[in-house]
Amino acid sequence: MKTLTLAAVAALFPVAALAHDGMHINDAYARSANPKTGAIFLTLENHRKVACSLQSVASDAADRVELHSHSEENGVMRMGAIEGGITVPAGGTHQLARGGDHVMLMGLTRPLADGDSIDLTLDFGDCGSETTTAVVDNQREDAAAEHGDHAGH
Numbered sequence: 001m002k003t004l005t006l007a008a009v010a011a012l013f014p015v016a017a018l019a020h021d022g023m024h025i026n027d028a029y030a031r032s033a034n035p036k037t038g039a040i041f042l043t044l045e046n047h048r049k050v051a052c053s054l055q056s057v058a059s060d061a062a063d064r065v066e067l068h069s070h071s072e073e074n075g076v077m078r079m080g081a082i083e084g085g086i087t088v089p090a091g092g093t094h095q096l097a098r099g100g101d102h103v104m105l106m107g108l109t110r111p112l113a114d115g116d117s118i119d120l121t122l123d124f125g126d127c128g129s130e131t132t133t134a135v136v137d138n139q140r141e142d143a144a145a146e147h148g149d150h151a152g153h
């Protein structure tokens with residue numbers, strides 16, 4: 001996704017590109033490799049004329065919901081909380097994907113099985129908040145799957 005131009009992204013999502021103004025949250029899904037934690041992946045699409053920053057996410061599915069990123073240091077993948085939110089430029093997109101940024105659910109209030117839905121409220125600060133629903137799909141294939149399963153987490 002990083003190598004795609006904005007024009008290429010618009011071509012991939014022609015319907016969304018024509019839809020209403022504001023922040024679009026597309027294709028949210030969740031994975032949960034154990035009864036205590038899960039991770040949510042989605043695409044943020046900013047149709048506003050200003051940059052918007054995802055500050056935090058709330059959900060009743062977990063005691064704590066954090067924004068995390070993965071980064072590689074000396075060949076080792078590390079995961080940690082994102083400081084200062086995730087900024088999406090005006091007219092831009094940002095993908096939360098396995099091996100990269102994700103929403104982390106810590107201390108699940110119920111075990112998550114395939115097909116369960118998780119209600120999320122995303123706080124974009126001055127840009128307001130948006131709600132979406134992520135569906136649990138542990139079978140979903142992903143290009144970066146080898147880094148994002150949270151097995152030791």
Ligand SMILES: [Cu+2]
Pocket residue numbers: 039068069079080102103104
């Ligand atoms: Cu995480």
